[in-house]
Amino acid sequence: MTKAARRPSPAVLSLALLLGGVASPALANKVFVSNERGNSVSVLDSTTWEKIAEFPAGNRPRGITMSPDGRRLYVCASDDDTVRVFDPDTYAEIGTLPSGPDPELFVLHPSGNPLYVANEDDNLVTVVDVDTRQVLAEIPVGVEPEGMAISPDARLLINTSETTNMVHFIDTESFEIVHNVLVDQRPRYAEFTADGSKLYVSAEIGGTVSVIDMTMDAPAVIDTIRFNVPGVQPEWLQPVGIRATLDGRRIFVALGPSNRVAVIDAATDEVIDYLLVGQRVWQMAFTPDQAYLITTNGNSNDVSIIDVKAEKVIRSVAVGEQPWGVVVAPDRSE
Amino acid sequence: MPLIAALPLIWLATAAAALEVRAAVIRIDSTLPLPISRLDLPPDDLGLTGAALATEDNATTGRFTGTTYDTRSVAVAPEAAPAALEALRADGVALIVVLGDAAVTLALADAAGPGALVLNAGAADERLREADCRANMLHVAPSRMMLSDALVQFLIWKKWPRILMIAGSHPGDRLLAEAYRRSAAKFGAKLVEEREFTDTGGARRTDSGHVQVQRQIPVFTQGAPDHDVIVAVDEADVFAAHLPYRNWDARPVTGSAGLMPVSWHAAHEAWGATQFQRRFERLAGRPMRAEDYQVWLALRVIGEAVTRTGSADPAVIRDYVLSEAFELAAFKGQKVTFRPWNGQLRQPILLSDRHVTVSVSPQEGYLHQGSELDTLGPDRPETACTAFGG
Structure with a gap:
């Protein structure tokens, strides 16, 4: 964890912020980190990696995402049983969405609407129109739905159910489940490759990532990735968040309490490295240019910044208490 | 695969x-x-x-x-x-x-x-x-030894190795007391004294019964050798709930009251x-x-x-x-x-004070060549079971 070599002086920083308000700099993106225990969202600048703001985000904020135009920030306020919507410029709350009890993870349609929310208490996936705030559908799934993903062509919605140990494939037109695939214990998170040919699903308690081939008539598990770090008890290698690079070369898997992120060669699905990050690494997000990957480290109250090309951790930044989720604002033309 | x-x-x-x-x-x-x-x-x-x-x-x-x-x-x-x-x-x-x-x-x-x-x-x-x-x-x-091992591991982690064990007189209490003796020997705790709390029968709840209990328990726990903690062994629910705050020395109570090893x-x-x-x-x-x-x-x-x-x-x-x-x-x-x-x-065994989960055993540092969960309860080399082809 290298320290920042140079820190901009406060005067320079405020000037930069001032300029940022006038004309958006090309490379700076806001990074939003939900702090589960801190009841807040921390905001970082992706060029300086300095924390520039922190604002209250309701009770127990976890899942966090953003509209494709960068105008709305959605936060699952789990203990408020609602999804809170914030203005990413002013940090003011601009509304709430019905989510069912204890929302934890969700995924937005690539167009920005609707929002698909996993409701762990009710064994349902709720489909919410973000403009009208109406519930469009409720889809019964397995016990304790958790991970949510949507295929790049937006035709398939993915939900993982933690106690049923299944991946449910839901048709986004009919809201019907069209396939179910069993995976290992407590599936947490699902991530498509950019071309949609493969789906990666992490099983936290099983300690594996299932690789599902999406090119056949029916999805099928074609490989199971296992993890091994010398000196780390196998039961602490608990895969949670997954991210696939847009160029199709790498898969990154957050390994929870083992404090490691696994780097996987997407061509062979072999683990090629483990990067030491903060404690209880949970979710991750790329910057839009894919140069950096930010990991939330729940037990060390910081985020680690990974240089994606070098596959090295370049620094860590303190955020609020128990960071959980992270999203990076898209590039935006004013 | x-x-x-x-x-x-x-x-x-x-x-x-x-x-x-x-x-x-x-x-x-x-x-x-x-x-x-x-x-x-x-x-x-x-x-x-x-x-x-x-x-x-x-x-x-x-x-x-x-x-x-x-x-x-x-x-x-x-x-x-x-x-x-x-x-x-x-x-x-x-x-x-x-x-x-x-x-x-x-x-x-x-x-x-x-x-x-x-x-x-x-x-x-x-x-x-x-x-x-x-x-x-x-x-x-x-099993009882999984529970007693779970608690004693925590007591050792906490550096509370000197135990005053107070056990009831029911058959289950005797078995649980034996489990604690074995756990203490296994993890290096010391039972500085064992006392039996004999169940003499009678109603367990009476109006303003606390008045008598408040006098009885300090006297019963008086004069014990130096100890870090009490382990109460009371499966029949006769006395353990009365120990916290009333025991003679200012020592925490664990086991069947206070900090309890439980499956859930x-x-x-x-x-x-x-x-x-x-x-x-x-x-x-x-x-x-x-x-x-x-x-x-x-x-x-x-x-x-x-x-x-x-x-x-x-x-x-x-x-x-x-x-x-x-x-x-x-x-x-x-x-x-x-x-x-x-x-x-x-x-894993939860250690609960009935209000929050205080800790979960096995405790960090209790290593095992197979599964750390096998540090709780009798392990394979000690087993007397033959019905599973062992």
Whole structure:
């Protein structure tokens, strides 16, 4: 964890912020980190990696995402049983969405609407129109739905159910489940490759990532990735968040309490490295240019910044208490 | 690897033929004195709502695999248990969860025969896992030594090795006291003195009874050698609840009161337990007890094995759950699996003060060449069980 070599002086920083308000700099993106225990969202600048703001985000904020135009920030306020919507410029709350009890993870349609929310208490996936705030559908799934993903062509919605140990494939037109695939214990998170040919699903308690081939008539598990770090008890290698690079070369898997992120060669699905990050690494997000990957480290109250090309951790930044989720604002033309 | 991954898929694809899984829960109701605290009064549906929740959970999964679950629940006196079992066996039910004491559980396992699989969700006696183990009996309930090891590991981590043990006079207390002696020897704690609190009978709750208790307990705990902590051994719920704050020396109380090693507690929230607690509370209208959790877990073991093997045959289920392929998430932070040498479910043990989860054992640093969970309870080299081919 290298320290920042140079820190901009406060005067320079405020000037930069001032300029940022006038004309958006090309490379700076806001990074939003939900702090589960801190009841807040921390905001970082992706060029300086300095924390520039922190604002209250309701009770127990976890899942966090953003509209494709960068105008709305959605936060699952789990203990408020609602999804809170914030203005990413002013940090003011601009509304709430019905989510069912204890929302934890969700995924937005690539167009920005609707929002698909996993409701762990009710064994349902709720489909919410973000403009009208109406519930469009409720889809019964397995016990304790958790991970949510949507295929790049937006035709398939993915939900993982933690106690049923299944991946449910839901048709986004009919809201019907069209396939179910069993995976290992407590599936947490699902991530498509950019071309949609493969789906990666992490099983936290099983300690594996299932690789599902999406090119056949029916999805099928074609490989199971296992993890091994010398000196780390196998039961602490608990895969949670997954991210696939847009160029199709790498898969990154957050390994929870083992404090490691696994780097996987997407061509062979072999683990090629483990990067030491903060404690209880949970979710991750790329910057839009894919140069950096930010990991939330729940037990060390910081985020680690990974240089994606070098596959090295370049620094860590303190955020609020128990960071959980992270999203990076898209590039935006004013 | 590809084999394991492919197995459920092949089966899912051919799951058109519906499978019905028939199981039963037999709860043995003995007449017991009332508990010290009215908070501990046993609910009528104790254990049985755990069964109902597990059946719902299994059925939700079964919707996707063409499997239905039918669980019969019976609550009977010990003397009526054999007849209840016979009726179930005559009906073709061969997967049987028993929530009862050691004697009845063992008798039912023997009466059920080799074609049935009995899951012990209640009895903590070591002998059922050791000398009296049975090939057709698995143990979901933790044994006494798993519980005592879990607590003593924490006491050593806390650097409280000097224990004053106060044990009741009931047979279960004697067994639990022996478990603590073995745990103390295993982890390097010292029992500086053992005292027996004799149950002299009588009502346990009287109006303003605390007035007398407040005088009795300090006197009873007076004059003990220097100790760091009290371990109360009181399965029959006679005195332990009265020890905290009244004991002579200002020392914490653990064991059957204060900090308690338990398989489950309604306050536990970590690892997704909150949703599980809420599902149970919505169904039962009350918080979950350890008995409910243990019955739930027993039926989930069955459900998971059925999902993975596509069979409801007790022999197939037994072989699968004892194999290395079996694993189950149980809201305790790591997978639970079975010890193949005696059929005991490996599981973390919660240390609860009945308000929050204080810690979870095994404690960090207790290493094991196989599973750290095997630092809790007798390990493979010590086993006296031969029914599992060991």
